[in-house]
Amino acid sequence: MASPVAAAASGGAAAAAEGNTVYIPISELKELCTKSLSTLGYSTEETAVLLDVLLYAQLRGNNQGIIKITTGGMNRAAAAAPIAVERETRLSALLNGNAQAGMLVLHRAMTMAVEKAKSAGFGIVGTNNTSTSTGALGYYAEQVAQQGLIGIVFAQSPEFVAPHGAKQAIFGTNPIAIGIPAEKGPVVMDMATAAYAWFGLLEAKTAGRPIPGDVALNAQGQPTTDPNEVLSGGAIRVFDRSHKGSNLALMVELLAGPLVGAAVADKLEQRNWGNLLLAVDPELLGDAESIRARTQVVLDRVKGAERLPGVVLDRVKGAERLPGVDEILLPSERGNRVAAQRASSGMVPIEANLYHNLKVMASKADAGSTGKAAATAGASASKMKLETLLLHPAASSVTDPYDASGPPLYQTATFGQPSATEGGQFDYTRSGNPTRTMLEEQWAALEGGCRALAFTSGMASLAVVTKLVSVGGHIVAGDDIYGGTSRLLASVVPAGGVSVSNVDMTDISAVKAGIIPGKTQLVMVESPTNPRMQICDIKAIAAAAHAAGALVCVDNSFLTPLYQRPLDLGADISMTSGTKYVGGHGDTTLGLLAVKDAELGKKLYFLQNAEGAGLAPMDCWLALRGLKTMSLRMERSISNAEKIAEFLAGHPLVRKLNYAGRPQHPGAAVHAAQATSGGAMISFETGDLEASKMIVELTKLYKVTVSFGNVISLISLPCFMSHASIPAEVRAARGLPDDLVRISVGIEDAADLIADLQQAMDTALADKRRREASSSSSSGSASGGVSGSSGANGNGNGAEGAGTAAVLVAAHSREQELVQRIQQLESQLAGLNGQVSKPV
Numbered sequence: 001m002a003s004p005v006a007a008a009a010s011g012g013a014a015a016a017a018e019g020n021t022v023y024i025p026i027s028e029l030k031e032l033c034t035k036s037l038s039t040l041g042y043s044t045e046e047t048a049v050l051l052d053v054l055l056y057a058q059l060r061g062n063n064q065g066i067i068k069i070t071t072g073g074m075n076r077a078a079a080a081a082p083i084a085v086e087r088e089t090r091l092s093a094l095l096n097g098n099a100q101a102g103m104l105v106l107h108r109a110m111t112m113a114v115e116k117a118k119s120a121g122f123g124i125v126g127t128n129n130t131s132t133s134t135g136a137l138g139y140y141a142e143q144v145a146q147q148g149l150i151g152i153v154f155a156q157s158p159e160f161v162a163p164h165g166a167k168q169a170i171f172g173t174n175p176i177a178i179g180i181p182a183e184k185g186p187v188v189m190d191m192a193t194a195a196y197a198w199f200g201l202l203e204a205k206t207a208g209r210p211i212p213g214d215v216a217l218n219a220q221g222q223p224t225t226d227p228n229e230v231l232s233g234g235a236i237r238v239f240d241r242s243h244k245g246s247n248l249a250l251m252v253e254l255l256a257g258p259l260v261g262a263a264v265a266d267k268l269e270q271r272n273w274g275n276l277l278l279a280v281d282p283e284l285l286g287d288a289e290s291i292r293a294r295t296q297v298v299l300d301r302v303k304g305a306e307r308l309p310g311v312v313l314d315r316v317k318g319a320e321r322l323p324g325v326d327e328i329l330l331p332s333e334r335g336n337r338v339a340a341q342r343a344s345s346g347m348v349p350i351e352a353n354l355y356h357n358l359k360v361m362a363s364k365a366d367a368g369s370t371g372k373a374a375a376t377a378g379a380s381a382s383k384m385k386l387e388t389l390l391l392h393p394a395a396s397s398v399t400d401p402y403d404a405s406g407p408p409l410y411q412t413a414t415f416g417q418p419s420a421t422e423g424g425q426f427d428y429t430r431s432g433n434p435t436r437t438m439l440e441e442q443w444a445a446l447e448g449g450c451r452a453l454a455f456t457s458g459m460a461s462l463a464v465v466t467k468l469v470s471v472g473g474h475i476v477a478g479d480d481i482y483g484g485t486s487r488l489l490a491s492v493v494p495a496g497g498v499s500v501s502n503v504d505m506t507d508i509s510a511v512k513a514g515i516i517p518g519k520t521q522l523v524m525v526e527s528p529t530n531p532r533m534q535i536c537d538i539k540a541i542a543a544a545a546h547a548a549g550a551l552v553c554v555d556n557s558f559l560t561p562l563y564q565r566p567l568d569l570g571a572d573i574s575m576t577s578g579t580k581y582v583g584g585h586g587d588t589t590l591g592l593l594a595v596k597d598a599e600l601g602k603k604l605y606f607l608q609n610a611e612g613a614g615l616a617p618m619d620c621w622l623a624l625r626g627l628k629t630m631s632l633r634m635e636r637s638i639s640n641a642e643k644i645a646e647f648l649a650g651h652p653l654v655r656k657l658n659y660a661g662r663p664q665h666p667g668a669a670v671h672a673a674q675a676t677s678g679g680a681m682i683s684f685e686t687g688d689l690e691a692s693k694m695i696v697e698l699t700k701l702y703k704v705t706v707s708f709g710n711v712i713s714l715i716s717l718p719c720f721m722s723h724a725s726i727p728a729e730v731r732a733a734r735g736l737p738d739d740l741v742r743i744s745v746g747i748e749d750a751a752d753l754i755a756d757l758q759q760a761m762d763t764a765l766a767d768k769r770r771r772e773a774s775s776s777s778s779s780g781s782a783s784g785g786v787s788g789s790s791g792a793n794g795n796g797n798g799a800e801g802a803g804t805a806a807v808l809v810a811a812h813s814r815e816q817e818l819v820q821r822i823q824q825l826e827s828q829l830a831g832l833n834g835q836v837s838k839p840v
């Protein structure tokens with residue numbers, strides 16, 4: 001039953017397994033098709049008929065139908081005139097299609113034949129002069145059978161198929177469909193008399209695939225697997241490669257060709273194709289109800305039903321299945337199941353490019369309309385501000401049948417496949433997950449890239465970027481970079497046979513000098529740098545890198561595309577640690593890459609999948625939620641940061657202030673040219689490790705933690721925390737002082753944040769002055785205490801400051817209180833292995 005014949009007859013089903021399939025709601029497909037057909041000039045009534053025929057095929061897993069719309073197969077002939085009834089009796093009619101669409105003409109023939117069969121018991125209608133395909137004949141046979149009538153349909157088409165024993169094509173693919181009413185619903189056969197679909201040849205040609213070896217001949221009459229050979233003068237064979245199939249094809253040709261006035265030669269050029277449709281009322285031959293019941297008995301016997309409830313016949317036996325056969329399928333049974341499943345899920349698969357083309361075509365119908373769909377569809381969305389796109393992303397390739405206002409969380413590892421041979425859009429979450437796709441698509445749009453990829457962390461994404469460099473290659477990176485990146489480049493990348501140079505990225509001549517022609521494949525940039533907030537000229541660096549054929553990756557974690565757009569500035573890859581402002585709440589880690597080159601995107605996707613570094617669904621969901629408030633959070637944090645920077649600039653304990661948003665910043669001009677904000681990260685030096693530690697410790701609203709971009713404010717000593725993995729000598733050489741304090745400004749009230757910082761800094765300042773006074777009055781006290789306890793990573797490199805003994809000279813009670821507080825802190829610190837923690 002499930003023979004190659006069925007496969008050939010169902011046309012594109014198998015072919016559709018190739019390529020990228022997306023699932024969309026049936027309602028959306030209908031809307032897109034309706035709009036697209038309207039652009040071809042069909043009336044509303046005509047469009048409804050065409051859509052019905054096309055969807056019948058599409059829902060059954062045969063995408064021959066819809067593809068006709070976008071590939072010109074449904075175009076209205078310029079010469080099209082109204083369908084004319086040229087002959088008519090009570091039982092018959094002949095229609096001149098007058099170059100109208102085949103589906104419209106055959107539909108009209110069907111309606112007439114059914115009317116005749118209902119009134120006179122029999123209707124036969126022939127059609128000629130149709131200029132486009134009639135679509136799946138099974139549609140018409142089923143429609144007739146649904147009316148309780150027997151439907152028989154033939155179609156003739158241009159020369160594609162060779163008669164048995166011949167090498168030239170004479171026949172069309174000449175399908176036959178028969179629909180017969182039965183008790184459990186009509187049984188419908190729809191088969192071509194050809195061994196392979198014409199559409200299948202075109203698909204194989206497009207995909208560069210061979211066809212099976214025994215379905216077609218080349219121009220010399222030899223079997224071939226090359227579709228091009230068949231298309232240039234060869235022929236498809238009949239379905240059974242024997243005289244029987246050939247005879248059947250001939251009969252179809254005669255019934256749907258000469259009988260109805262269609263072309264009998266040069267059929268492709270003449271565009272005069274024919275159909276024959278018969279509708280027969282079973283009542284002509286017996287009691288219709290009993291015929292339906294008895295028909296069902298035969299069907300059940302074929303299926304091998306053991307017991308046949310409701311059947312009065314005695315001792316009917318079903319067919320016994322051969323070993324290894326699970327089920328005997330009736331004609332159309334497989335397609336019916338697929339259609340039923342799609343109808344119940346409301347979703348239908350469609351090849352991704354076809355979907356895209358359909359959307360483009362439909363959008364032409366939208367032109368000028370101001371409907372909701374138009375407002376959020378692709379092109380118009382790109383004109384919107386990023387702040388809006390964060391909340392209203394452009395239409396995703398992931399469609400949600402329930403139109404949920406929050407993104408659906410697909411917390412699953414695997415996805416069922418539509419069939420054993422057909423792959424859906426998703427199969428395994430490592431390779432792809434709808435929630436991740438939604439995040440990646442939205443991020444790509446925000447970055448102005450063509451593709452984005454989400455990883456389990458910023459470092460996972462950067463690790464994948466470094467994999468783009470081949471063995472023997474070279475990477476140029478900055479000398480003031482994120483600690484984790486520094487570790488990756490120093491301790492992981494070299495083991496893979498890739499060398500790394502760290503250069504002063506603020507100096508374009510140092511960057512150029514660091515690039516080794518023919519060897520440097522990647523330049524990694526941060527700006528502002530972490531933690532010293534140095535500014536690097538992204539455009540100039542990109543130009544220098546590209547001149548040497550190297551890729552440029554910009555770590556944009558500090559600013560996100562809201563405030564700095566690396567891809568627009570010439571970078572090939574824009575990287576963002578989404579752990580920071582995207583997640584925004586310190587509750588998830590993730591990394592995002594965006595690219596503007598599809599090929600590069602493919603390479604990165606390959607690595608994401610191969611290494612299994614893709615972000616898990618729940619974290620994608622958190623990131624998607626974070627995006628909704630990202631601009632609000634960043635705006636508030638930045639405005640707070642600007643005020644705090646002002647305060648710090650005036651505080652006597654601040655020896656050097658690093659904030660990219662201040663005009664005094666040495667990189668201010670470059671920064672202003674490439675970014676629209678100074679961000680919410682500030683760092684400063686006090687010149688005194690003791691004082692820096694006290695500030696970090698004594699603030700109450702700033703959590704002592706690594707990372708940044710949290711809604712709450714954070715404070716850290718990078719040398720002991722985020723950047724502790726950089727050896728002390730390297731830090732010293734790079735000018736990264738131990739006393740550097742880094743603040744990530746949150747969204748609290750600015751005045752509260754400043755007051756809190758002020759009390760901590762004033763206390764630290766008083767302590768510093770006291771220490772200075774005591775060390776000048778009592779020299780020789782051993783180093784110990786706080787500075788001695790800071791050696792967590794072997795980095796406690798003797799900041800100035802003596803012990804606590806000297807402070808005992810305090811006279812004032814307020815001072816005594818402070819001294820006690822400091823002692824308390826120090827003893828806590830001494831036990832903490834240098835990793836500072838917040839006193840309660």
Ligand SMILES: *Cc1c(COP(=O)(O)O)cnc(C)c1O
Pocket residue numbers: 457458459460482484485526530555557558577578579589590591707
């Ligand atoms: C945090 C950070 C990273 C690493 O991101 P994770 O998500 O922590 O792996 C990379 N670069 C910069 C600038 C960062 O701040």
